[in-house]
Amino acid sequence: MRDFSRAEKALKAEGLRITRPRLVVYDYLLDNKTHPTCDQIYHSIVNDYPHISFSSVYNVTEKLSNSGLILKLVSPCGEMHYDSTNCFHGHFYCLKCSCVLDLDLPDVKSFYKPISGSTTTSITISAEGICPMCSKNEQVN
Amino acid sequence: MRDFSRAEKALKAEGLRITRPRLVVYDYLLDNKTHPTCDQIYHSIVNDYPHISFSSVYNVTEKLSNSGLILKLVSPCGEMHYDSTNCFHGHFYCLKCSCVLDLDLPDVKSFYKPISGSTTTSITISAEGICPMCSKNEQVN
DNA sequence: TGGGTAAATTATAATCATTCTAAATAAGCA
DNA sequence: TGCTTATTTAGAATGATTATAATTTACCCA
Incomplete structure (x- = not known):
């Protein structure tokens, strides 16, 4: 147990x-x-x-x-993923293996300007591409 | 026609x-x-x-x-939306009426550091909250 | 301008992640 | 311990999206 x-x-x-x-x-x-x-x-x-x-x-x-x-x-294809970390960070989504990696990012408040009259509950930054592991495998093939 | x-x-x-x-x-x-x-x-x-x-x-x-x-x-609930604008900008998703609004944002390259060994094809910045119109309606009710 | 070929469209069926439903179970309070 | 209500469970339903296969269309070239 x-x-x-x-x-x-x-x-x-x-x-x-x-x-x-x-x-x-x-x-x-x-x-x-x-x-x-x-x-x-x-x-x-x-x-x-x-x-x-x-x-x-x-x-x-x-x-x-x-x-x-x-x-x-x-994810960029609409799948829901869950993350137990609750401090702010971004996410990288691999287009090949669909893995999700953490991204270190600066504080968003420095550049985010809310739309006048709106209320913002969360901000998300994400990137799409090929993860290091898939990039490596591509070179081999 | x-x-x-x-x-x-x-x-x-x-x-x-x-x-x-x-x-x-x-x-x-x-x-x-x-x-x-x-x-x-x-x-x-x-x-x-x-x-x-x-x-x-x-x-x-x-x-x-x-x-x-x-x-x-x-969108944050996994729905696919389409946008004919192709220059970089962020999106605001209203949790009430599900509308999508454009966000003006600075160039991402200034703060984005790709994961070593990865290739990035796109970066996305989005915010969730209550849009100006829904905020206004809430106050009235 | 018309014919051939590959690509795109259409209607329909299938898929699959997620949500709903209703009955059974379990948590936590008195 | 018993009561009340929230939670879990299994299975059905939903709904957005994708796949299929036949039909139609775009466009290249003679």
């Missing part, structure tokens, strides 16, 4: 009920910085927790992202 | 065949800077061009965005 204390503490701090699907999904995200989709999360945890359902993974990621514990990212 | 000369010229310049669906869809995008989805494009043009099919709208937007004539945008 894994140690879910960190996940449990965070859920409690947000006033969320402690349930097994939430612990398992959130702990997986805390441990894996690969920005998985719901499908990938499901297949990664279903061995250790055979009774989990797709619905639960969708429910849990929705709940956690609404609470601000995790980030919901949308 | 509309004047499709601008659309026709652009298609020719890209070496693309001049077809009615392409002229109609591209001309619509040139005239409407509302960043519509394929569904919205279809419903906007079907009256003037009753025989157009959903497939054609999808095919045409795909072809035009691959050629660089139009931009394919993904």
